[in-house]
Amino acid sequence: MNKWFKQIGIAIALLFSVTAFAHDGAEHTHDGQATEGQIWSQLKAGAEGRTTSTSEFHAQPINTYDLRVLELRSDILAPALMAALFGMIIIFVLFIKVNGISKLHGGFSGKLVYRWSKFDVSIHWLGAIPCLLLILTGLTLLAGRFFFQPYIGEGLWSNLVYAAKQVHDIMAIPFMIGWALMTVLWAKNQLPKMYDLKWMMVVGGYINFGPFKGKHPDAGFANAGEKLWFWAFAVFGLVISASGMLLLFPNLFEPSRTLSLIALVLHSVSAIIITAFSIVHIFMATVMSEGGMECMVSGYCDETWASQHHNLWFDEIKENGTLKYKE
Structure with missing residues (x-):
């Protein structure tokens, strides 16, 4: 007991x-x-x-800077990048549905005029393909957590963001090489001229209704729209390349925290601008302008396309004897 x-x-x-x-x-x-x-x-x-x-x-x-950048990223930059990509696509689809495309008057001539060298075509795609991959992977990294992650599983999201980061880092170098070559080698044909103002006033003759219908403004080797895209690509490509180097190699450049955050913001803003211009460029080259895509595939363009869209350049090469047809 x-x-x-x-x-x-x-x-x-x-x-x-x-x-x-x-x-x-x-x-x-x-x-x-x-x-x-x-x-x-x-x-x-x-x-x-x-x-x-x-x-x-x-x-x-x-670190109060980080908090402000996170808010800027989620509230402004991420939606802006989404709008730049998908918004511009929607706008162009609606525009083409209402306006139609720019047809070649009289159809294709069958004669192909030399316009770009094989080297020019190569550096175009050296910059273009990485640019597209950087846009898609950058969209995932910048806006994915706000627009994609809530609708997919954690495992899939982690694999997706990891793959996007790897592709983004790898494609950065060929993009910068392509950007540098295009900027240096093509700048001479992208200088603004007085006739570019008339081209802008009639939207390049791509409007098929109202007072703009049937207008075919003068254009040299590059029209005003192409020049605007080129200089946007040159300037913001420089910003995105410089900021990208700081973000890609922090141990090499050892930027301060403030500089790193500024680089992140500038990188995102430049990406938004380049994305919007890229969508316009792609639609104009592949859909809006009949016969336009041939130029950056073979380096040759149809004679009718040359005389209709770049008449001053076509007249010039005829006069100086540099006109060359594809055999």
Whole structure:
């Protein structure tokens, strides 16, 4: 009997001990939460901490820049990139449905005029293919978590974003090479001329109704629309390449935190602009202009296309004897 009483006493003592420990722990947790709240308030007020870090940011416990960039990314940059890609596609589909495409008057002549060298065609695709892949993967990295992730599983999302990051990093280098070659080699044919203003006033003659119908403004080797795209690509390609290098090789350039965040914002803004222009360029070359895509496939264009869309250039090569047909 004494043995049973002794065991019961031990059990009661253990029960009281556990209860007291839980009570003390709850008070400790409550006090700890209050302390954490006070610390957080002090940090927000600008209190500095002391660590063993030797970084220039060792006394900055809260990075408020990151918070602002995250809000900018989710509220403005991500929707803007989505709009630049899908919005421009929708606009062009509707425009073509209402307006139709630019037909060649009299149809194809069957005579192909030399326009681009094989090297020019190669560097065009060297820049174009990586550019398209960078747009798609950049869309995933910048806007994917807001527009795609909620609708797919975590496993698929993690694999998708990992693949996008790898492709984005790899395609950055050929894109920059293509951008540099095109910018340097093609700039001489992209200088603005006075007749470009008339081209812009009638939208290049691509409108098939109203006072614009049947207009075929003068254009040299490149028309005003192509020149606008070229210089947008040259300027914002430079920004996106420079900022991309800082983001791709942080250990090499060792940018400050502020510079890295600025590079991230400039990279995203430039990507949005290039994406919008790229959609316009693609539609104009493949759908809107009958016979236009042939130029960047073989380097030759139909004689009717040359005289209708680039009449000043066509007249020039006829006069100076550089006109060459495909045999």
